[in-house]
Amino acid sequence: MAASRPNQLFRNMAAKIAAIPMIVTALVVFVGGTLWTVAYSFTKSRLLPKWDLVGLDQYERLWGTRRWLVSIENLFIYGVCMLVLSLVIGFILAALLDQKIRYESAFRTILLYPFALSFIVTGLVWQWILNPEFGVQNIVRSLGFESFTFDPLYNAKIAIYGILIAGLWQGSGLIMVLMLAGLRGIDQEIWKASRVDGIPAWKTYVFIIIPMMRPVFVTTLVIIASGIVKVYDLVVAQTSGGPGIATEMPAKYVYDYMFGGQNLGQGFAASTMMLLAVAVVIIPWAMLEFGGRKRGT
Amino acid sequence: MGHNKTPAAMPEITLASRGMVDGPSGPKPTKRLSRRNIMIYGILIVVSLYYLVPLYVMIVTSLKGxxxxxLGNIFAPPVEITFEPWVKAWAEACTGLNCDGLSRGFWNSVRITIPSVLASIAIAxxxxxxxxxxRFKGAxxxxxxxxFGAFIPYQVMLYPIVIMLREIGLYGTLWGLVIVHTIFGMPILTLLFRNYFTSLPEELFKAARVDGAGFWGIYFRIMLPMSLPIFVVAMILQVTGIWNDFLFGVVYTKPEVYPMTVQLNNxxxxTQGVKEYNVNMAATLLTGLVPLAIYFVxxxxxxxxxAAGAVKG
Structure with missing residues (x-):
């Protein structure tokens, strides 16, 4: 590797030129764009961005808007359920697949295929399956349970769980794959030792394997969490935020105000809040993961 | 399930003996249908069926009139198979005033995906x-x-990019969207390639340097030919990701160049007209077909x- 001597601006020139797209993307789009949005969230931009500072007005309005509060509540319910359930389901499925079973790859293929599909396709399929007139509710009723009700997409109280069902179907396969990779990384000697000691398998999982897989869990958690904040297409396809505003999400709020409502300031403020939410998850993780120790490349 | 007398079907023993190929592991000869096995396969089969239901429902619905x-229930197989909904979804379904079906969205998606995939992979x-x-200073x-940019919610960067694209006159065009996909594909792909190239033996690089090869020479003559698998992985990642994108499509393009997902949703x-569920499901399936095909192949x-996308750098 080229020894880096000082005052050699032109050394490595080709590499520097080749890295220009990366540098531009990192600095202009990611850093510049983010700062721009944050800065303009303090203005009263409406149809067009206008540098007309109004302090925290947009944020006050944002947190006084019912739709935003509902969005946050939905994101919270969806997020917590999604995190917990996809981790639990993903881990259990991975543990089952890790039992040296036959047809493992067939099972894995089936469990992961929804992940290849877009949120739009996912949302539309589940919209159809959960359709009370034709879907699950209708089937159960026709089996004789006349009063059976299961209409998550038409009942504002439980609509968000309809989205959750679809989200889990689409995303839990990915978690299963990550967990399976984690399980495969466990030294088999551990299993041998615990067998010798006569520890039951579930105890080995709970007290030995899962603590050993901490890094995998943390990474997976970050992946799920950063995916949850972005939830947009799924809701658009499945319910369009309805019934009423029962399934609104922050990402949809941003889009609707920026490109539909011609109220840019609200959109900027809302997206800044989303950024804040992600930062709360990412920064501690990054400090935990990269802080303290110097990483060689 | 016809799992015969393979020892692999016995999790209790194999779990313990994994990695002991050399030692006398000596699993007891076992019943092939132990209660534990029945439970494991039972759960996996039930879960698999659950995961398959939506695909099945899509297919049967799209083949019914x-x-x-x-009249019927959505899980029942079609009594009378018809391909009418598929034809209609492809060539006649309406979005707004246009009634030329999903084919337009399909070709738009093709014209968006190919350059986006090529550009993003080349650059990354x-x-x-x-x-x-x-490595240079500051790299x-x-x-x-x-x-870190990969974790920033896209919503934060949506509008600044609108302004940038408008400045260069590409807002609302297909090429504008190509640029956006190239930008947002960069973090993950760069990570993927960096990690792969780092894993290649450094002697190769040094030898080529000694022989006088430069930046591009080494890239094209040594790195590229040695890295075909990772290029395929990157391509799979990008084709499915870009094909499935909805947000960027709806923000940065106009109705004439909407990608397939956006048109499908529309x-x-x-809200107008009678809902034709069979056409809808055929259209949904059509949109999902490309990533599904890639996935299964x-x-x-x-x-x-x-996994590469998930693992930290």
């Missing part, structure tokens, strides 16, 4: 190569920013792609 849908592979083999800082969720490589 509307009268049959109104060169970036990754520069980062792995030609790691930009790379770190890039990786067709199915349009590529198998392990697909998994490798998403």
């Amino acid at each position: 509307m009268p049959e849908i109104r 592979s060169v970036n990754g190569y520069a980062l792995a083999n030609w 790691d800082i930009f790379f770190t920013i890039l990786i 067709i199915v969720n349009s 590529s198998g392990k490589l697909f998994v490798r792609g998403i």
Whole structure:
């Protein structure tokens, strides 16, 4: 590797030129764009961005808007359920697949295929399956349970769980794959030792394997969490935020105000809040993961 | 399930003896249908069926006529198979005033996906190569920013990019969207390529340097030919990702160049007219067909792609 001597601006020139797209993307789009949005969230931009500072007005309005509060509540319910359930389901499925079973790859293929599909396709399929007139509710009723009700997409109280069902179907396969990779990384000697000691398998999982897989869990958690904040297409396809505003999400709020409502300031403020939410998850993780120790490349 | 007398079907023993190929592991001869096995396979089969239901429902619904849908249940196989809904979804379904079906969206998606995939992979592979083999001062800082950028919610950057694209006159066009996909594909792909190139033996690079090969010479003659698998992984990742994108499509393009996902959503969720569920499901299936085909054909490589995307740098 080229020894880096000082005052050699032109050394490595080709590499520097080749890295220009990366540098531009990192600095202009990611850093510049983010700062721009944050800065303009303090203005009263409406149809067009206008540098007309109004302090925290947009944020006050944002947190006084019912739709935003509902969005946050939905994101919270969806997020917590999604995190917990996809981790639990993903881990259990991975543990089952890790039992040296036959047809493992067939099972894995089936469990992961929804992940290849877009949120739009996912949302539309589940919209159809959960359709009370034709879907699950209708089937159960026709089996004789006349009063059976299961209409998550038409009942504002439980609509968000309809989205959750679809989200889990689409995303839990990915978690299963990550967990399976984690399980495969466990030294088999551990299993041998615990067998010798006569520890039951579930105890080995709970007290030995899962603590050993901490890094995998943390990474997976970050992946799920950063995916949850972005939830947009799924809701658009499945319910369009309805019934009423029962399934609104922050990402949809941003889009609707920026490109539909011609109220840019609200959109900027809302997206800044989303950024804040992600930062709360990412920064501690990054400090935990990269802080303290110097990483060689 | 016909799992015969393979020892592999016995999890209790094999779990313990895994990795003991050399030792006398001596599993007891066992019943092939132990209670434990029945439970494991039972759960996996039930869960698999659950995961398959939506695909099945899509297929059967898309092959039924509307009268049959109104009468029957969505899980019943079609009594009378018709391909009418598929034809209609492809060539006649309406979005707004246009009634030329999903085919337009399909071709738009093709015209968006191909250049986006090529551009993003070309740029990211060169970036990754520069980062792995030609490290210059400050490179790691930009790379770190890039990786953190992958976590920033897209919503934060949506509008600044609108302004940038408007400035260069590409807002609302197909090429504008190509640029956006190239930008947002960069973090993950650069990481993928950087890690791969770093894993190649450094002697190769040094030998080529000694022989007088330059930046591009080494890239094209040594790195590229040695890295075909990772290029395939990147391609799978990008084709499915870009094909499935909705947000960027709806923000940065106009109705004439809407990608397939956006058009699909407009067709199915349009409020006018009678809902034709069979056409809707045929359209949904059509849109899902490309990533599904890639998924089923590529198998392990697909998994490798998403695993690479998930694993930290």
